[in-house]
Amino acid sequence: MPSFSSFYEKSRNKDITAGLFLISFAVILNLIFGYFAMVFAFYLSFFKWDYIGKMQFVGLHNYMIVLRDLSRGFHGYPYILAPFYTGLKNILIYTALVVPIQTFLAVTLAAFANQKIKGQQFFKVSYFLPATTSSVIVGLIFIWLFMKTGFINYILVHIIPGFKPIDWMNDPHYLLLAIALVAIWGTSGHFMVSFLAAMQAIPKDIYEAAMLDGAGPIRRFFFITIPMLKPMITYVVVMGLIGALQMFDLAWIMAGANGGPGGAGYTVALDIYNEAFTRIRPGVAAAKSWFLFAIIFTTTYIFQKKYGRAVK
Numbered sequence: 001m002p003s004f005s006s007f008y009e010k011s012r013n014k015d016i017t018a019g020l021f022l023i024s025f026a027v028i029l030n031l032i033f034g035y036f037a038m039v040f041a042f043y044l045s046f047f048k049w050d051y052i053g054k055m056q057f058v059g060l061h062n063y064m065i066v067l068r069d070l071s072r073g074f075h076g077y078p079y080i081l082a083p084f085y086t087g088l089k090n091i092l093i094y095t096a097l098v099v100p101i102q103t104f105l106a107v108t109l110a111a112f113a114n115q116k117i118k119g120q121q122f123f124k125v126s127y128f129l130p131a132t133t134s135s136v137i138v139g140l141i142f143i144w145l146f147m148k149t150g151f152i153n154y155i156l157v158h159i160i161p162g163f164k165p166i167d168w169m170n171d172p173h174y175l176l177l178a179i180a181l182v183a184i185w186g187t188s189g190h191f192m193v194s195f196l197a198a199m200q201a202i203p204k205d206i207y208e209a210a211m212l213d214g215a216g217p218i219r220r221f222f223f224i225t226i227p228m229l230k231p232m233i234t235y236v237v238v239m240g241l242i243g244a245l246q247m248f249d250l251a252w253i254m255a256g257a258n259g260g261p262g263g264a265g266y267t268v269a270l271d272i273y274n275e276a277f278t279r280i281r282p283g284v285a286a287a288k289s290w291f292l293f294a295i296i297f298t299t300t301y302i303f304q305k306k307y308g309r310a311v312k
Contacts, residue, residue, distance in 0.1 A: 045286035062287035079263035087268040095244040097180040103236055105188040110195035131190035139253030142182045172264035179250050179265055191236045198232040234307050238300050245296050268292050
């Protein structure tokens with residue numbers, strides 16, 4: 001008669017086998033489309049290829065093309081002759097606009113959603129709803145809203161005295177701002193959920209002790225909630241930086257493959273796409289993708305080093 005220990009061991013082995021089987025699909029997909037693609041892109045960055053003919057080793061030539069592009073941009077060349085520089089400049093401005101505002105709005109929305117008020121669940125769903133909507137659909141809707149005769153200009157004309165309608169989609173001064181506003185609207189609700197979970201994990205005893213000491217709701221928020229949210233703020237900012245620096249979908253929908261008028265909506269991800277599938281230079285596209293990876297890695301690493309250490 002088998003002992004209980006042997007039965008338990010067999011059952012445990014079955015659970016481990018089942019678990020490994022279930023996660024194997026995700027691991028295999030990640031290895032193929034994640035790590036293998038990354039390694040192959042690095043390998044491809046040293047070759048000249050047109051997807052059909054033989055791959056020709058060119059050494060660092062593709063990286064020199066990227067550096068030449070950056071140099072042209074610094075010397076005032078038009079964006080057509082310096083597309084990577086244009087995309088990098090635009091995406092840095094876009095990131096500087098989106099990340100701080102979306103983080104602030106996410107914290108604010110989470111603070112409201114964390115209150116015990118009537119209809120709380122409705123507000124939570126309303127805040128999060130934009131995050132569940134396809135970015136393509138969102139982009140198409142906002143193209144209509146941002147038209148010169150669209151709803152946004154209609155509202156602004158009636159709110160701001162003397163306001164003249166803006167042609168958001170065709171004015172190089174406002175196109176990137178319009179894309180940034182759509183991104184903020186679509187991502188703040190997503191990060192709101194993260195902040196809400198972090199707020200609800202804060203021990204209630206801390207708030208009760210502060211209330212006994214006479215601290216009001218504003219003081220409790222700034223001296224208890226915000227300090228306790230520092231790890232989550234670091235996480236949200238890092239994820240926001242990664243998402244903003246490699247933004248592609250909204251730029252493609254709202255500005256087009258060429259970045260709209262004057263390349264105002266052109267991004268690094270758009271430039272990589274155009275190199276790979278329009279100019280048929282996958283080697284240059286791979287080199288530019290590694291430049292983008294280096295920028296993202298350096299930015300997030302510095303931020304985590306500076307603020308992650310303070311959180312600990």
